[in-house]
Amino acid sequence: MKDESAIKTIQVTAIRRRIRILKAEMDRGTNLSRNRVIQIEGEISELRQKLKALNKTHRPKPKHKSLGNCINPKCRKRIMVGQSVVKYGHLGLCCDFKCLVGAMNGS
Template identity: 90%
Template sequence: MKDESAIKTLQVTAIRRRIRVLKAEMDRGTNLNRNHVIQIEGKISELRQNLKDLNKTHRPKPNRKSLGNCINPKCRKRMLVGQAVVKYGHLGLCCNFKCLVGAMNGS
């Protein structure tokens, strides 16, 4: 894990250095033709996009399946497969009996 972090840091540093060099080249070169300026701007924007992609953290999605939400409008908790729930006829599921009583009373 530390190796991946170190590699990512080195990549970010290299990209930033390359962007800095390209900007300096654009500022220094007063007699650059238009095509060369467009190429440099394209490289800079591509490097910035790569930098954004490297800085994004990877968050894997949870693979837990859901049965649905609680029928109590005040609760609306998400109920997962394997969780103990209370079934209320054809109306749906509630997360616990106390919540079901609250839903039936309308509170």
């Protein structure tokens, strides 16, 4: 794992150095041909894309947090954080009003 990180760091450093060299060539080269300027700009954009791809890290997806299950015995759907719910006093949560009516009637 450390070897991969070290290789990645070396690659990023090399790309940044190459971009810096190309920018310096464009700045000091007043008599560059139009084709050479286009070539340098294309190479810089390609290097920036590579740099962007190397800097992306793998981030695990955030796990959905659950508040619990619906109190209706026939429903029992899992209720996630951020989901709209109906509170049934201090007893618990229902997924919607129709389900709450069913839980209150015991059906």
